[in-house]
Amino acid sequence: MNTRSGTTLMGVRDRILDAALDEFFAAGFHGATMRTIANRAGCSAANVYNHFENKSELLVEILRAASDEQFTATRNALRKAGTDPAERWRAAVVAHALFTARNPRECLVANTELRYLGEVDRKRVVGSRDAQEQLFVEIAEQGSRIGIFDVPHVHQAVTAVLTMCAGIPLWFRPDGPLGAAEVADDYGRYALNLLGYRPA
C-alpha cells in the first residue's frame, strides 16, 4: 500500500513532513515554528503536535528518511555493479550524487540545519549517515589494498568525496546545461580520479 494514498492519518503526516521540509529550507530550523509549518501543511498547529512532539522531532524524521533513502539508492547501485572495486566505487558515488542532485531540499537542510539539533537527536540522524560513509570507506580501502587507488588517509578522501557530493545542491539547477544524471556521472569520474585511480 502506498503510504501517501493510505489512511487519512498517513496523508496528513506526510503532508506535515513535506511542509516542514519546505519551511526548514526557506526559513531555517530556528526561523521555522510549528505554526508556520502547520500553515504550509494546511492544518492546525494542534494537528502538527498530534504527530510530532516538536520541531526537532520533525527534522530528525526528515533527515533520517532522506539518509535511509540515499543509502538504499547506493546499495541498489552496488548490487548491479559487480565485484571490481573501481566500478563499485564509481557506481556508489554516481548513485549518491544523483540522489543529492534530485533531492536538493533534503540535502541542503541536512547540511545546514543538522548542527542545530541537540546531541541525542543529532546522534539519531548521524548513525544512518555514518553507516553510509562506512560503506564507501570499505570500498575505497579494498581498492587501496589491491593497489588501484593511491591516496594517504583513505577515510578523509572518502569524506572529501561525500562533502563534494553534498555540495551539489549549492549550485546545481535542474534547468541548467547539464542534467542530474550527467552531473552524477561526472562526479563518479571525479571520485575515481580523486583516489588516484590507476587500472590494475
Add this chain to the structure above:
Amino acid sequence: MNTRSGTTLMGVRDRILDAALDEFFAAGFHGATMRTIANRAGCSAANVYNHFENKSELLVEILRAASDEQFTATRNALRKAGTDPAERWRAAVVAHALFTARNPRECLVANTELRYLGEVDRKRVVGSRDAQEQLFVEIAEQGSRIGIFDVPHVHQAVTAVLTMCAGIPLWFRPDGPLGAAEVADDYGRYALNLLGYRPA
C-alpha cells in the same frame, strides 16, 4: 594602524561583527536578532543600529570580508607558486582549503546562511566569490590546454573542488589527528587528482 586597536569606534564595530558571526553560527540568520547580537557584543541594540542597518547588512559585511581574505590568501600563494599550472592549481587549492579549515565559522555561515539574503545583498557577496572561482577556472583551463589536466566540464570540476573545500568545516576538528596544514595539503593532492593530472 591595526583596526582592532584603532579608535574606540572601530573597536565596537569589530566587536559587533564578531558577535554577529557567533550568533549567526549558533542560531542561524533567522534565529539571530539585533538584540541577541548586541547582547553577545556587550552593547545596546541601539549601538548595533548605529553601525549596521539590519541583520542582512551584518551578514553581507561578514561574508564579503571572509571571501576577500580567502581570495587574498589564494593570490599570495599563487605569487610564490611559479608558472607551472599544476603547481599553481595545487597551491591555490591548498591556500583555499587552509583558510577554510582555519575559519570554520565564516565558511559554515557562508555556506548555510547566504541563501537567506535578498537578491541585491546576495549579489554583493557572490561577486567576490565568483571572482575567486574564475581564478581557479583560469588555472584549470590553462592546464587543460597544455594537456596535463583531463576532465570534461572544467568549470564544473572546479566547482566540485571548491565545494569539497567548503565542506571541510563540516567535519574538521583542530584537535583531530590531522592538523589544518596537513588536511590542506591532502586536499591539494585530491584536487590535482580530480582533474586527471598527468605530468607533461
